[in-house]
Amino acid sequence: MQLPYKTFSLCPECLTKIVATVETRGNEVWITKTCRKHGAFEDKYWGDLATFQRFAKWAHDGKGITNPAINKDVIDCPRDCGLCKAHSSHTALANIVVTNRCDLKCFYCFFFASAMGYVYEPSLDQIRAMLRNLRAERPVPPNAIQFTGGNPEMRDDIIDIIRMTREEGFDHIQLNINGTRKLFNDLEWTKAIRDAGVNTIYLSFDGTTPKTNPKNHWEVPGCLDNCRKAGMGVVLVPTVIKGVNDNDVGNILRFGLKHIDVVRGINYQPVSLVGRISKADVKKYRITIPEVIDRIAQQTGLVTKEDFYPIPTVTALTHFIEEMTGQPKYELTSHFACGAATYIFKDGDKVIPIPRFVDVEGLMEYLNDKAQELKAGKSKTLTLLKVVMQIGRFIDKSKQPSGLNLISILKSVISKHNYRALGELHHRSLFIGAMHFMDLWNYDIERVKRCCIHYAQPDGRIVPFCAFNVIPQWYRDDIQKKFSMPIKDWEKKAGKKLDSELYKRDIAKLSETQLYKDTYAGFV
Numbered sequence: 001m002q003l004p005y006k007t008f009s010l011c012p013e014c015l016t017k018i019v020a021t022v023e024t025r026g027n028e029v030w031i032t033k034t035c036r037k038h039g040a041f042e043d044k045y046w047g048d049l050a051t052f053q054r055f056a057k058w059a060h061d062g063k064g065i066t067n068p069a070i071n072k073d074v075i076d077c078p079r080d081c082g083l084c085k086a087h088s089s090h091t092a093l094a095n096i097v098v099t100n101r102c103d104l105k106c107f108y109c110f111f112f113a114s115a116m117g118y119v120y121e122p123s124l125d126q127i128r129a130m131l132r133n134l135r136a137e138r139p140v141p142p143n144a145i146q147f148t149g150g151n152p153e154m155r156d157d158i159i160d161i162i163r164m165t166r167e168e169g170f171d172h173i174q175l176n177i178n179g180t181r182k183l184f185n186d187l188e189w190t191k192a193i194r195d196a197g198v199n200t201i202y203l204s205f206d207g208t209t210p211k212t213n214p215k216n217h218w219e220v221p222g223c224l225d226n227c228r229k230a231g232m233g234v235v236l237v238p239t240v241i242k243g244v245n246d247n248d249v250g251n252i253l254r255f256g257l258k259h260i261d262v263v264r265g266i267n268y269q270p271v272s273l274v275g276r277i278s279k280a281d282v283k284k285y286r287i288t289i290p291e292v293i294d295r296i297a298q299q300t301g302l303v304t305k306e307d308f309y310p311i312p313t314v315t316a317l318t319h320f321i322e323e324m325t326g327q328p329k330y331e332l333t334s335h336f337a338c339g340a341a342t343y344i345f346k347d348g349d350k351v352i353p354i355p356r357f358v359d360v361e362g363l364m365e366y367l368n369d370k371a372q373e374l375k376a377g378k379s380k381t382l383t384l385l386k387v388v389m390q391i392g393r394f395i396d397k398s399k400q401p402s403g404l405n406l407i408s409i410l411k412s413v414i415s416k417h418n419y420r421a422l423g424e425l426h427h428r429s430l431f432i433g434a435m436h437f438m439d440l441w442n443y444d445i446e447r448v449k450r451c452c453i454h455y456a457q458p459d460g461r462i463v464p465f466c467a468f469n470v471i472p473q474w475y476r477d478d479i480q481k482k483f484s485m486p487i488k489d490w491e492k493k494a495g496k497k498l499d500s501e502l503y504k505r506d507i508a509k510l511s512e513t514q515l516y517k518d519t520y521a522g523f524v
Helices: 049-056 124-135 158-167 187-196 220-230 246-258 279-285 289-300 311-325 360-375 380-394 406-416 419-428 445-449 476-482 487-494 507-511 514-519
Strands: 005-010 017-025 028-035 039-046 093-097 118-120 144-148 172-177 200-204 233-237 263-270 339-347 350-353 429-435 453-456 462-464 484-486
Touching: 005 028, 005 445, 028 049, 039 049, 049 289, 093 124, 118 476, 118 487, 124 158, 124 453, 144 158, 158 172, 158 187, 187 220, 200 220, 220 233, 220 514, 233 246, 246 263, 246 289, 246 429, 263 289, 289 339, 289 429, 311 339, 311 360, 311 380, 311 406, 360 380, 380 406, 406 419, 419 429, 476 484, 484 487
Parallel strands: 093 144, 093 453, 144 172, 172 200, 200 233, 233 263, 263 429
Antiparallel strands: 005 017, 017 028, 028 039, 118 484, 339 350, 339 429, 453 462
């Protein structure tokens, strides 16, 4: 992608749609824009030019939605989200907010009930309708869902919601929680949500010390232990803020490796600076994906930026399987600047990132070439046979972790479409991802058009993440307020004050347990 280039953005003050320029500035990429009323704005878009250019070559627009809810002749993005006919990606991960109640008050949170003045908590019937609306999406209905909030642990009927989700055809269910209400101290509840259908706990985890993670530092040991006993995987989710916890991102990786028997991944999230944020605060707190990766590399020596690839990299595999089956398949087609990922394997005392023994670029280019041959009419049987025979040349078996047979796994995925074979890969490795959700300062409408993480709404709309949370007055707050009740009415109905649910911990008691000491040995 040639820099500079033009895109559209929004004014952070008045939300007017304005032209923006994405351009180089030294070794960085910046976005600049000017509003006639509020003046000029600029922000760091991407912290490393070389990585930006390497990622850009994987840009790929997806198949979009064939039955969009918004089907106007002229689409005004991002004002007409729902999803619209101009959206480039199907829903890869669906989100449903089940409550805006929370037992914590984190300063960087997107939203919580006491700040909004109302309680949003959709009924079971409303949630079922949202699930069915998602499953009706074409050409590819989502099969993965995340329940979020607020803190979903606050809902007493969360197990009923999980069971209902399985009934509606979702294969992968994850809970985005703090772990401070149920997970850390209630093993039976943990087993119950696992039995009901939860695959993964998406656990907030901002650091390995009380200073970097005041949110749930003392509860994390109980969370991991209960998940371990229940046989349920955990993804650690650090919100990374420059000057607050970016000095701890390497230890977060080490912590994940220490507990790799239960921790399946780490998804670093550079902070999205929403709300009443000044230009000075943007400069103070802004950190981008390559800068997070640089800090991980500097603090651990285990990975480099070259070990990471953008999300659309794997679309070649999708294209090949689509041509083999003649059916549209699940495809990850977010904007290349939205996220980065790799897998690392623990092999004795060694840590091996997957690109060290797999020619990722060569493999994906090969699969894409074969997909094009199939599209041109080549024999499916002969092409598949050739791929199965040739796939081993992209894997260096001498550098492959001991006991891992990646060739066998890939053959099973490609020839039998057995995606469960990837389960072995997940259980042998640690996924490391970085996902940077936007805010009004770095807003790029081209990224919104390609978003693949969407929120289902009780009014029937399905809204991309960076429209839903970044422009709350158009989406999140506007929609949820219509399906909510004032706090005083909720308190009267519930027979308690909203603030009575705030979590209070006994730090001394939690810190004295052997579980705490074992979990944080080497870190605290």
